[in-house]
Amino acid sequence: xxxxxxxxxxxxxxxxxxxxxxxxxxxxxxxxxxxxxxxxxxxxxxxxxxxxxxxxxxxxxxxxxxxxxxxxxxxxxxxxxxxxxxxxxxxxxxxxxxxxxxxxxxxxxxxxxxxxxxxxxxxxxxxxxxxxxxxxxxxxxxxxxxxxxxxxxxxxxxxxxxxxxxxxxxxxxxxxxxxxxxxxxxxxxxxxxxxxxxxxxxxxxxxxxxxxxxxxxxxxxxxxxxxxxxxxxxxxxxxxxxxxxxxxxxxxxxxxxxxxxxxxxxxxxxxxxxxxxxxxxxxxxxxxxxxxxxxxxxxxxxxxxxxxxxxxxxxxxxxxxxxxxxxxxxxxxxxxxxxxxxxxxxxxxxxxxxxxxxxxxxxxxxxxxxxxxxxxxxxxxxxxxxxxxxxxxxxxxxxxxxxxxxxxxxxxxxxxxxxxxxxxxxxxxxxxxxxxxxxxxxxxxxxxxxxxxxxxxxxxxxxxxxxxxxxxxxxxxxxxxxxxxxxxxxxxxxxxxxxxxxxxxxxxxxxxxxxxxxxxxxxxxxxxxxxxxxxxxxxxxxxxxxxxxxxxxxxxxxxxxxxxxxxxxxxxxxxxxxxxxxxxxxxxxxxxxxxxxxxxxxxxxxxxxxxxxxxxxxxxxxxxxxxxxxxxxxxxxxxxxxxxxxxxxxxxxxxxxxxxxxxxxxxxxxxxxxxxxxxxxxxxxxxxxxxxxxxxxxxxxxxxxxxxxxxxxxxxxxxxxxxxxxxxxxxxxxxxxxxxxxxxxxxxxxxxxxxxxxxxxxxxxxxxxxxxxxxxxxxxxxxxxxxxxxxxxxxxxxxxxxxxxxxxxxxxxxxxxxxxxxxxxxxxxxxxxxxxxxxxxxxxxxxxxxxxxxxxxxxxx
Numbered sequence: 001x002x003x004x005x006x007x008x009x010x011x012x013x014x015x016x017x018x019x020x021x022x023x024x025x026x027x028x029x030x031x032x033x034x035x036x037x038x039x040x041x042x043x044x045x046x047x048x049x050x051x052x053x054x055x056x057x058x059x060x061x062x063x064x065x066x067x068x069x070x071x072x073x074x075x076x077x078x079x080x081x082x083x084x085x086x087x088x089x090x091x092x093x094x095x096x097x098x099x100x101x102x103x104x105x106x107x108x109x110x111x112x113x114x115x116x117x118x119x120x121x122x123x124x125x126x127x128x129x130x131x132x133x134x135x136x137x138x139x140x141x142x143x144x145x146x147x148x149x150x151x152x153x154x155x156x157x158x159x160x161x162x163x164x165x166x167x168x169x170x171x172x173x174x175x176x177x178x179x180x181x182x183x184x185x186x187x188x189x190x191x192x193x194x195x196x197x198x199x200x201x202x203x204x205x206x207x208x209x210x211x212x213x214x215x216x217x218x219x220x221x222x223x224x225x226x227x228x229x230x231x232x233x234x235x236x237x238x239x240x241x242x243x244x245x246x247x248x249x250x251x252x253x254x255x256x257x258x259x260x261x262x263x264x265x266x267x268x269x270x271x272x273x274x275x276x277x278x279x280x281x282x283x284x285x286x287x288x289x290x291x292x293x294x295x296x297x298x299x300x301x302x303x304x305x306x307x308x309x310x311x312x313x314x315x316x317x318x319x320x321x322x323x324x325x326x327x328x329x330x331x332x333x334x335x336x337x338x339x340x341x342x343x344x345x346x347x348x349x350x351x352x353x354x355x356x357x358x359x360x361x362x363x364x365x366x367x368x369x370x371x372x373x374x375x376x377x378x379x380x381x382x383x384x385x386x387x388x389x390x391x392x393x394x395x396x397x398x399x400x401x402x403x404x405x406x407x408x409x410x411x412x413x414x415x416x417x418x419x420x421x422x423x424x425x426x427x428x429x430x431x432x433x434x435x436x437x438x439x440x441x442x443x444x445x446x447x448x449x450x451x452x453x454x455x456x457x458x459x460x461x462x463x464x465x466x467x468x469x470x471x472x473x474x475x476x477x478x479x480x481x482x483x484x485x486x487x488x489x490x491x492x493x494x495x496x497x498x499x500x501x502x503x504x505x506x507x508x509x510x511x512x513x514x515x516x517x518x519x520x521x522x523x524x525x526x527x528x529x530x531x532x533x534x535x536x537x538x539x540x541x542x543x544x545x546x547x548x549x550x551x552x553x554x555x556x557x558x559x560x561x562x563x564x565x566x567x568x569x570x571x572x573x574x575x576x577x578x579x580x581x582x583x584x585x586x587x588x589x590x591x592x593x594x595x596x597x598x599x600x601x602x603x604x605x606x607x608x609x610x611x612x613x614x615x616x617x618x619x620x621x622x623x624x625x626x627x628x629x630x631x632x633x634x635x636x637x638x639x640x641x642x643x644x645x646x647x648x649x650x651x652x653x654x655x656x657x658x659x660x661x662x663x664x665x666x667x668x669x670x671x672x673x674x675x676x677x678x679x680x681x682x683x684x685x686x687x688x689x690x691x692x693x694x695x696x697x698x699x700x701x702x703x704x705x706x707x708x709x710x711x712x713x714x715x716x717x718x719x720x721x722x723x724x725x726x727x728x729x730x731x732x733x734x735x736x737x738x739x740x741x742x743x744x745x746x747x748x749x750x751x752x753x754x755x756x757x758x759x760x761x762x763x764x765x766x767x768x769x770x771x772x773x774x775x776x777x778x779x780x781x782x783x784x785x786x787x788x789x790x791x792x793x794x795x796x797x798x799x800x801x802x803x804x805x806x807x808x809x810x811x812x813x814x815x816x817x818x819x820x821x822x823x824x825x826x827x828x829x830x831x832x833x834x835x836x837x838x839x840x841x842x843x844x845x846x847x848x849x850x851x852x853x854x855x856x857x858x859x860x861x
Contacts, residue, residue, distance in 0.1 A: 030056065032314045038240065038277050040294070041284035041642045046588040053284055059643055060319045064287025066330050066626050070370035076417050081358045084309020087256035088203065090249065090302055090355060091455045101204055103457045109412075109432065110457030112439040116450055117197045119151045120443060123166075124194045126173025128153070151441040157188030179217035187221055193443040195221070196247040196451055199254035211258040218244070218251050219263055222270055242274035246299040249306030250451065272312025275304040279317060281640065282324015288628040289637035290327035291340045291506055296349025298409075299446045305355060315363075322356055322365055325349060329371045332506070336478035337376030341506030342397020343385070344404055348374060350413020351452050357417070369417045378414045379423045382406060383467070384476030384485045386430050387519050388494040390467070391722075393430070394485070394517055396500060398508035401529035402517060402696075403723060405431045408440050408449040416456045423470055429460040466490075474668075475566045479622025480504060482556035484568040485517075486665065488672035495520040495672045495799050499664040501554040501570030503619045505580075511547045512538035513554035513572035514662040516676060518693070520799025521745040523721035527694045528779060533771035537779045540572070541662070541680050541793065542690040546655045547770075548575035556621040557661070557838070558855040565843050565851035567665025567675075574619070574860075576660050578651040580612060580633075590645035593635045601634075601648045612649040618861055657682050659837035663853060667843055671823030673807060674797040677831070679839050681790040686757060689791040691784040693749065695764065696723055699780065702740060704762055714749040714762045714782065717802070721745060740802045748798040748806055749782065752818055756786035794831070798822065 033056030045051050079093045086093075092100060104110040118134040128149075129135065135149035144154040147166040158171050178184035179191075195218055202211035225243035229235045242248050252259075252267045259267070280301070281294035301321050307313045329348075332340045339346045353374075357367045368374060385393045392403035405411065411431035418424045432438050440449035467490040475486040482503035487496040498517035502509065515538040518525045532538045535547040552575035559568045581604045585591045595601055596611070603609040611634040617623045628637070638645035661679040666672055680689065698720035705713040717740055740746075754760055762784050769776035784793070798807055807822035817830040827850070830842040840854040 030314070030316050032056070032276060032316050035276070037279050037283070038236070039279045039284055040281045040640055041279075043590055043641055043645075044588045048588060053642065055314070055316045058279075058283050058316060058320050058323075059287075060283075060316070060323055062287050062643070063323070063326055064290075064330060065628060066288070068330055068372055070366055071372060071375065072367060072370040074418050074421055075367060075369045076419055078354065078357050078417075080361050081308070088253045089308060089358075090253045090305045091452075093358070097203075100455065104204060104454065107457050107459040108436050109439060109453065109459050112436045113450060113453040113457055116151050116439065116441050117201060117454060119149050119153065120156075120194045120450075121198045121201055123153050123156060123169075123172055124191060124198065125176050126170065128169075128172070155442070155444065156190050156194070176217060179220045180213045182216065182220050184220055184224065186224065190444065191221065192244040192247045193448065195244065196250035196254070196448060197443055197454075199251040200451060200454055202258070203254040208258055211255040214251070215255055215259055215263045218248070219266055222248065222267065226270070238277045239274045240278045241299075242270045242303060246302035246446075247448065249303045250448075252306045268307055268310060268312070271303065271307045272310070275307070276312060276314035276317065280321045280324055282327055283317075283320030284642045285640050286637035286643045286645070287323075287327045288331050289639045290324060290330075291332040292328070292639055293332075293341055293346040293507075295324035295328035295332070296347050296352060297446060298349050298352040301352050301355060318359075319363065321352070322363070325352055325356065325368060326366075326371070329368060329373050333373035333377060334478055334480040334504075335373060335376060336476070336480065337373065337378070337381030338476075338478040338481040338483055339377070339381075339506070340481070340504045342395065342400055342508055344395040344400035345398055345508045346506075347407040348377065348410045348413070350417070351409040351447055354413060354417065354456070378418070378427065379421065380476060381478075382427045383423055383470075383472050386427070386467075387524055388487065388490075388492050388496050389519070389522060389524070390430050390492065391433075392524075394498065396483075396502075396512075397506075397510055402519065402524040402527060403529065405438065408438075409447060409452045412453060412456055412458060415460070416458050419458070422461075422464055423472065425460050425464050426467060426470060428458075429465070432460070475561045477559055477561065477568065479556060479559070480620055480624070482554055482570065482619075482621060484556075484559065484566070484665070486561075486566040488666060488668045493520070493522050493799075493801075495666055495674060495797075497664060497666050497674045497797070499568050499570055499662065501556045501568075501572065501662075503553045503555060503621070504616075505551050505553055509550050510538060511535045511550040511575065512540060513548055513552075513575045514570040514660070514664075515540045516662075516664055516693075518674070518747070518797055518799075520747065520797075521801055523718070523745045524696055525693070525699065525716065525747050525799070526696070528696045529723075529777070532694055532779065533769065533776075536690070536692065537694060537770060537781070539692055539694045541660075541678050541791075542692055543576070543655065543657065543680070543682050544688050545690075548572060549579040549654050550575075551580040552578050552651075552654070553619040555619050557857045558663075558853045559621065560665075560851045560853050562851050564669065564845065565665065565667045567663060567841065567851055567853050569661060569663045569838060569853055569855075571838075571857060572660040572662065573657055576655055576657040577653065579654045580649055580651055581609070582636075582647045582649050584647065590638065590641045591648055592644055593646055596632075596635050596646065596648055603650055604652075606652065608652045609650040610652075612651045614860060655682075661836075661838040661857075663839065663841050665851070667820075667827060667850065669823055669825040669827075669845075671798070671800075671807065671825070673820065673822055675829065675841070676793070676795045676797065677839055677841060678791070678793040678795075679837055680793075681837070684789060686787055686789055689786045689788065689793075691751075691754070691786070691791070691793045691795065693782040695780045695782055696721075697777075697780055698723070698725065699747075699764070699782075701762065701764055701782075702746065710751075710753045710755065712751045712754075712760060712762065713806075714751070714784070716747040716749065716782065717744060742801075742803040744802040746800050746802050748796070748800065749784075750796040750798065750807075750809065751784060751793070752796055752809060752811075753792055753794040753815070754784065754786050755788040755790065755792045758787045760784060760786055794818075796820065 036052035115134040130148040137150040395404040415428035482501035555571040633649035663677040698718035703715040836857040
């Protein structure tokens with residue numbers, strides 16, 4: 001019997017013991033049940049010793065108290081994972097290869113991804129030709145040392161030699177040949193990222209000679225890294241991850257059948273030694289606290305699946321990862337499809353969802369594509385977050401902004417798993433680009449997005465290009481998240497305004513409660529990318545230059561959606577009033593709810609701290625009947641420590657205010673407009689208030705015109721609506737000069753009312769980022785400043801093209817209503833004071849009420 005055949009027989013027998021058991025029995029019979037796990041949930045005891053969590057005690061079947069009904073309608077069936085010892089198996093099976101080869105050749109997505117692969121693999125081997133078809137999309141145009149082509153080859157880290165450009169570099173061939181013949185003493189670390197692409201290429205093209213060369217190169221590289229690890233006194237044993245990380249697992253998976261017995265043993269042993277020990281987030285912690293994007297860090301999954309069913313494979317680790325993924329979908333996503341943590345720092349992890357779906361039968365998993373919140377994210381949240389120009393998505397919190405896109409594996413993974421869903425198809429189109437220009441060009445990071453696109457290459461439907469035909473609603477509202485996104489229509493000139501009050505406080509939030517997002521007339525006006533952190537940097541009202549607390553929840557207190565008008569009301573008083581902070585137990589161990597009840601929890605350092613006994617439901621507009629949502633924040637389940645651990649929240653006075661309401665929304669018509677009404681007041685003395693609009697980098701003031709004592713017009717324009725000009729290379733004057741071309745996008749910021757004891761002079765200022773001026777770009781902001789007890793800002797926003805008529809507005813005699821005429825449609829907007837300090841707003845057209853917001857605000861418990 002041949003060596004490789006013997007290996008396969010052994011692994012199949014082991015698989016029968018390790019995998020083919022019920023989900024409930026496997027923990028008891030697993031050879032890893034009594035072994036320690038180096039867990040995200042690990043902690044130290046009171047003696048300072050790390051408490052070892054045992055794999056066999058992980059609550060692998062605990063999905064918490066929130067029941068969800070799975071629905072598999074329209075989900076693509078996938079081939080189930082083959083028997084152990086049969087490869088490939090991580091992303092696809094041998095049965096998938098014919099279809100995969102077809103899609104790589106016949107789809108535009110596959111062709112683009114394949115060309116990008118060839119750029120990397122050919123350069124690594126020293127054969128890159130910038131005249132070849134694969135390199136004809138020249139995005140670098142001689143930049144970075146003469147580089148031509150579509151991918152950033154400079155990242156390979158090939159040492160520069162005088163007289164040679166990146167494109168024609170003899171060092172590349174020398175490095176690869178030295179790895180193949182075993183004489184190399186070092187190599188650029190980025191080669192690991194390309195090794196997996198070369199392995200994939202060899203499998204697709206059935207290139208036995210190339211695979212055998214690659215196997216030699218990979219073993220050489222692995223041994224070099226193993227030697228470095230052995231010399232590192234700080235490295236752990238066993239290591240958390242293998243040499244080459246998850247890229248090694250993909251190499252092993254793709255060229256498994258070409259490995260010699262010695263190569264097989266060497267790579268297998270490295271994967272086995274370095275993958276059983278460390279878990280992924282979500283394995284041990286309380287289900288209801290599983291809200292971190294760490295749960296979908298898919299590299300942990302790829303590494304362990306490489307040796308699935310073979311000696312040293314820890315199936316409990318796979319089950320723990322599935323628990324983390326599923327619990328994140330249940331507790332880190334809302335039923336609306338919005339996320340608990342800001343979208344830019346979150347991902348569905350479709351690069352893990354699909355491999356899990358391939359293992360439904362072996363492990364008893366439910367296909368996570370059937371999770372209702374995943375589908376809501378794909379078909380409700382994502383389309384609502386597309387900006388009107390259809391070339392970007394609005395995301396909140398760190399790494400967000402209005403020109404963002406979903407994580408690449410999420411957009412393609414959704415398209416692949418829901419092949420006939422028109423909305424998801426359109427979302428994929430918006431994400432990947434009309435010409436597939438957003439197909440990933442890099443193979444690094446913790447996912448290798450290019451490899452995922454190669455494996456699941458799929459095209460959108462060319463005829464499915466009109467969102468107006470998809471029966472999409474114009475409004476998205478999440479009462480759990482306190483987020484409104486609404487637009488006037490689905491044309492590219494549509495007006496869009498979002499109100500983000502942010503009741504749910506995941507990681508990486510901004511101090512931006514009641515901030516707005518504005519797009520219209522074919523461009524985005526606010527916000528500018530993701531460089532917004534403190535309140536003065538966001539599109540909100542700022543008091544005395546101070547900032548809200550970034551962790552304190554706001555409250556959405558009213559919402560009305562009708563065909564011709566949509567508004568919501570946010571209350572930012574709490575984040576002005578209170579700072580929130582949490583405490584973990586010092587000296588080892590963790591706090592429990594019993595410790596909170598017994599008064600054993602130590603408050604944070606400083607003065608004025610008290611336990612935060614409000615619950616999630618106290619702040620939520622949409623209150624749900626789950627017990628954990630009524631639990632005081634002082635007894636919140638710990639986000640990472642084991643089941644039973646709590647992370648007590650405390651509050652401390654911040655910069656208390658009497659009120660901080662914002663009413664925002666839009667009125668639809670031939671010429672739609674938005675209204676923003678601020679009822680904000682610090683106390684009974686005069687303070688400095690800034691009505692702030694955080695602007696994209698090119699925007700300037702074109703004109704300022706005063707109207708009476710309480711009103712003025714500020715007209716904005718810009719010369720770079722797609723934000724393509726690098727900051728610093730295109731100086732911008734403080735005011736627009738010259739003649740503005742007819743048709744250029746413009747934004748009217750009409751201050752219908754502002755109270756101020758001093759002259760109101762609108763300005764645009766560009767100031768260093770308050771969070772980290774060296775790390776983040778300056779922020780360009782429109783400021784409308786007032787000195788008052790209560791500035792009573794009432795602002796109309798109207799996006800138009802140069803040359804079009806502006807709306808006409810007229811106040812009635814006692815300033816309780818304003819008439820607004822735009823595009824031949826005349827409305828009456830009525831304002832009346834409410835008992836809670838919030839202005840009630842009613843919009844009337846032709847004698848009929850379009851929308852009315854008069855709900856009184858109930859005080860917090």
